[in-house]
Structures are given as C-alpha cells and as structure tokens.
Amino acid sequence: MxxxxxxxxxxxxxxxxxxPTTELHYESTFQLLIAVLLSAQATDKSVNIATARFFPQHGTPQGLVDLGLDALTEYIKTIGLYKTKAKNVIKTCEILLACHNGEVPDDRAALEALPGVGRKTANVVLNTAFGHPTxxxxxxxxxxxxxxxxxxxxxxxxxxxxxxxxxxxxxxxxxxxxxxxxxxxxxxxxxxxxxxxxxxxxxxxxxxxxxx
Missing domain, CATH: 1.10.1670.10 (Helix-hairpin-Helix base-excision DNA repair enzymes (C-terminal))
Known part of the structure; x- marks a missing residue:
C-alpha cells in the first residue's frame, strides 16, 4: 500500500x-481514565452501564477512595476482571491524590506508572483528553x-x-x-x-x- x-x-x-470520538461515557479527564482502564477485555457498553452507577456521586479520585474497594467492586462486577480492576482503580486514585493533586497527568511515563494503566490506556487518554496525536x-x-x-x-x-x-x-x-x-x-x-x-x-x- x-x-x-x-x-x-x-x-x-x-x-x-x-x-469521531470514544464511545465511553465520561465528564472529566479522570472519568475518561477510569473508563478506559475498566474497558480492557470488556465492551464500552458494559463499562458505560457500570460507570453510570457510580460516576454521578463518586466520579472523582477522592470520591472513589471514599467509596472504598468493596463498594466499587460491587458496582463493576459485571465487567471482566472486575476484582483486579477495582484494586487498580483505588490504587490509581490514591496515587493521583498523593502525587498529582488529584489531577490526571499529561505525561506518558506518569500515566503508565499508574496501576492498571498500560500503553494503550495512556495513548487513549493522551489523545482524547490532551489532544496528542497518539x-x-x-x-x-x-x-x-x-x-x-x-x-x-x-x-x-x-x-x-x-x-x-x-x-x-x-x-x-x-x-x-x-x-x-x-x-x-x-x-x-x-x-x-x-x-x-x-x-x-x-x-x-x-x-x-x-x-x-
């Protein structure tokens, strides 16, 4: 070709x-990050159904930390690998709060250092949230x-x-x-x-x- x-x-x-844009539902860069993290080996539709249950009331790093692992696990149990993903989400929130003032970093290395965030997830966030041509x-x-x-x-x-x-x-x-x-x-x-x-x-x- x-x-x-x-x-x-x-x-x-x-x-x-x-x-064109992602079919994941989100209202902030943080929510996009979490949705993409949850979408590994899962459909966007299943992720949207799950995040609709907790994003409105708990869609911030502090909100999910306050929600806690057990409650988050219950919310996302319809998604594949939900137990591991729930742990990664909570750990990611804790790191964002401790190291990034609760904000999602516009930096590949910092993104890939977050639990459960690999190259693909980092690329989606860099592209969709920050406009990088990834x-x-x-x-x-x-x-x-x-x-x-x-x-x-x-x-x-x-x-x-x-x-x-x-x-x-x-x-x-x-x-x-x-x-x-x-x-x-x-x-x-x-x-x-x-x-x-x-x-x-x-x-x-x-x-x-x-x-x-």
Whole structure:
C-alpha cells in the first residue's frame, strides 16, 4: 500500500465521520481514565452501564477512595476482571491524590506508572483528553491495520509504530477513533462487512465477503 492510497482511506473515513470520538461515557479527564482502564477485555457498553452507577456521586479520585474497594467492586462486577480492576482503580486514585493533586497527568511515563494503566490506556487518554496525536492499538485497530494492508505488524506495538509513520499528519489525531470504529462495526473479526465498507476498493484483503 502506498501513501496515496493511505491518504484516500483517511479522507473517506473523515468524510463519513468528521468528528469521531470514544464511545465511553465520561465528564472529566479522570472519568475518561477510569473508563478506559475498566474497558480492557470488556465492551464500552458494559463499562458505560457500570460507570453510570457510580460516576454521578463518586466520579472523582477522592470520591472513589471514599467509596472504598468493596463498594466499587460491587458496582463493576459485571465487567471482566472486575476484582483486579477495582484494586487498580483505588490504587490509581490514591496515587493521583498523593502525587498529582488529584489531577490526571499529561505525561506518558506518569500515566503508565499508574496501576492498571498500560500503553494503550495512556495513548487513549493522551489523545482524547490532551489532544496528542497518539494511536492506541487495540484488537480492532490491529485487525484493520493488518487486514487492509494499512500498517502490518506482528504485535500491537509494531502496528502502532508503523501507523505513526504512515498515517498522514492531518489525520493522526483522529486516526485511532476512525480505525477502532471501522473495526467495531464494519471490518469485524469473523465476517467483515465488505459490501458496506467505504474503503473496500482500497483494501488489500484478499478474502472479501461478497454481497448476498
């Protein structure tokens, strides 16, 4: 795939969705951080249902510390890995209060030092909350990048590095959102919806599904 085709792919994704954003519900940078932390190996829908139970009354670092581990665990027990996530959330809140005046740091190293916050979560927060042109590669973006030929790689870090090199600068801020939504709703894992795809003619996938 050459740069001209890559540029056209993002032009079309932008035309179809000029202002993409996360589907997680949040009202502050802190709430975004917690929602993304909880979303690992879980759907955004399940996270939104869970956070709606406690964000309104306890959606701050101090609020969650005051809520406590047991109550938080009960609120998020419908989410995968909820026990570990609950512990990480409380520990993260304590660190934010002790080291960052209760604010989410605009810094990758500081974010990745928080319990349960890996590279992908840090990238989402840096991009969505602080406007950094980062690309957080999850299973959807990994699949779309490899399947289309946009940026092939053997692991998520390799794909991330490749995307950082090949995505045109003017599209880099929103690239993460366009690709994840494309993978979630069109370029799905088992049977991609190629007949509905706006970039099918630019895609290098050899086993495209045919119209019924």
């Amino acid at each position: 050459n740069n001209t085709i890559r540029h056209e792919i993002f032009e079309r994704l932008k035309a179809a969705n000029p202002a 690309i957080a590669v999850d299973t959807h973006i990994f699949r779309v990048s490899n399947r289309t030929g946009l940026a092939r790689g053997k692991n998520v870090v390799e794909v991330e590095r490749k995307l950082e090199k090949v995505v045109p600068a003017q599209f880099r801020h929103d690239a993460h959102h366009w690709l994840i939504l494309h993978g979630r709703y069109i370029c799905v894992a088992r049977t991609p919806k190629c007949p509905q795809c706006g970039i099918a003619d630019l895609c290098e996938y050899k086993d495209k599904t045919l119209p019924r």
